[in-house]
Amino acid sequence: MDLIPKPDQVVAAASNVAHAMLYGGVADLRKMPRTLIDEGLLRQVYHYRPAGKVKDEGDPILLVTPLAAPSSCFDLRRGCSLVEHLVSGGRPTYLVEYGEVSFRDRNLGMEHWIDEVVPQAIRQVSEHAGGRPVHVIGWSLGGIFLTLAAADNPDLPIASMTIVGSPFDVTKVPLVAPLRPLLKFADGPAMGGLTRSGRGPVQRIYQALGGAPKPIVRWAFQLSAAQKLVSKPLVKLQNLDDADYLAQIEAVDDFTAHMMAYPGRTFGQMYHRLIKTNDLKYGHFEFGDRRIEIKDVKVPVLIFGGATDGIAPAASVRAGVALFSGSPDVRFEIVPGGHLGMLTGRAARGTTWKFIDAWVDEWSSDQDAPSTDAKEVSAGRPAGKKATRKPVAKKATAKQPGARKAGAGKAGAGKSSARTPGASTKPGATDASGIGANRHRRYGSGGSRSLAR
Template sequence: MPTAADLLSTATRTAARNAWALSPLGDGIEQYDGLPATVLSDAPHRRLVRYDRATSARAERPVLLVPPLAVSARCFDLRPGQSLAAHLLGTGRATYLVDYGRITFADRGMGFEAWVDDILPTAIRAVLADHAAGGDHADGVDLVGWSLGGTMGLLTAAAHPDLPIASLTALGTPVDYTRIPAIRPLVVADRMLGTRAVTAPTAALGGVPRHLVRASYRAMAPRRELTRAVHLARNILDTETLARTSAVDGFIGEMPGYPGRAYHQIHTRLMVRNELATGTVRLSRRREIRLADVRTRVLFVGSDTDNIADGPAVRAGADVVPGARYAAADGLSHLGLVAGPRAAEVSWPLVDAFLAAR
């Protein structure tokens, strides 16, 4: 039986090891290179990968994971135990991911149209073709999007009802932006100063630079940021907790930026004019997308403790999209819906049940 001195010695070594790993000179608490995957195509902003499966058994209908704009695709494979991609593979599903990569000033002209008319339709068709080439046949692709990834999937399904989209699961995807307290200051500023004045800085920068995106994401969880040092100190002996915290920090640190046109559309169409909630999004003077044209099954998953896209904002989707359903995963944060430590018991089963239904 270990003595008190032995326990103290072990704790001291653990604390020292973890403190060093967290320091700028350390290698980090946990080394995770992600799930093994095969790159199917690597065009700019359209990188398509297939996660490698451990079995050759016939796969279920393929799933395409759709990340948001300005967010690292790592959201779907954060770390062991917090990987929706690994979970889907474990349920026997062929799982794919589209990755937009880095966004720069040169991409300032990319708007919703790039995703709706090109990036996602191309990925969907490529997934179905690859699935069939492997000997598995399916009637369509199940899209699983997080946050604005769900928005892009929704607009794509509405704009192209003929696409082979078997279903869409939208995790933390807001539809009624008037129900998001955090954006009200932006809306008020727009109405007082005008859209041109409010969006002038992002227009000049060609979008929202990655450093500002990262700072904004951190600002959405001020308590976490203010208490981070205390949190790390209190858990210096808890390697698992430190690994979770470090994974989130790494995820935030990898966030790319928003392209200029897309951010302008988010600001004017989604936030200020709340067009998703009206059922019609006007991409330009000559083009509008009607959510009433969605022909696939849709599930919205939200949480009442999501401080970025809270439950009521997400729940509104069930009132706008024909036949759509809402499922509550209360108690989870925005990232927690897709990659939190409790996602496996709260939100992922909702996704499983929806994908299993025909």
């Protein structure tokens, strides 16, 4: 809104204020209808019902939520919901969430999600969709769970993986990096979380609480955007005439208000393995004598980093690109938005979601899958025509230092065509992938090879 509002801005602002007073807000927070298809301990798998006359077609998509976050991260509000976008596009869409975590769950470790929750959800979705392979999308810690589950279970029916805002190197997280030396000093030498005299102070606190309670989780999430929190009243006033902007603020507030707790043992593993010793940076994760290697992931991987993400900055997410050395195709995109905004912000509608559409179409198990507008434009084909997948080879081609990965077939089979190493993409030129290759797109970025240098 202008400093001296125009008449139409005044009318729009008055309308928004009146709507908020009468209905409690301007955001449409109705959730997309869904049906429970499987459940277990801290595991509920849902299938979203097709929209109207639109029929589910093609491979299913499974959305993996992180711990402590409500599933509204994928279904924030009408008009700005990844679930709504996928369902409206006729894609079979599923979600796994965990429900409320209580003190009685304090002994559950990350193994529960890596060994049981995520693998079981993938298998159930594949079965429910007629045995098709599943495109799995994990946000934040959900992406970490997905990565470790896929690495440890190579037989899972996964068509492709999409990882959104998952930090693989916490030394590149400004909120955490300065604290790591203090944490090591406080808890003493790394001895499984114990000091030489017994438990460290941090460990004693989270064990006594049974994990990380809701208020602490909510406060930590808000701390990552402290500046926005302080300036929010003024920003709302400046955008009082913008209903879509106000609706987004309301939806994010509602999301934050419904954050949940972390189980004690899981929080302890995250504290010791992810924050203190930064295991993922080195491509592995350990549970006692058990070791999971990220290089054992054998399916295509698409990774997103947020341009303004304070919780998992793009640099901390990009560190994971080089770790998926066993994957036939790894791509990285920097998209606008913070930790939540990159997934379901207003700008995500024209960036993150379009890239996901193109990625799923590319790795569809259908030989002649309909292509989305984003893919048609990037591939230089007229909209509405079908994209025929190229024949796949039985074995992925060997990697060459400094060269971009060739496209590869699903579940470890490599595509037979490869892009010329070091070739540039000029404005207006066509590119078969359309993701991570166009240097002239504002939020595009290089391929996994160049990022690994």
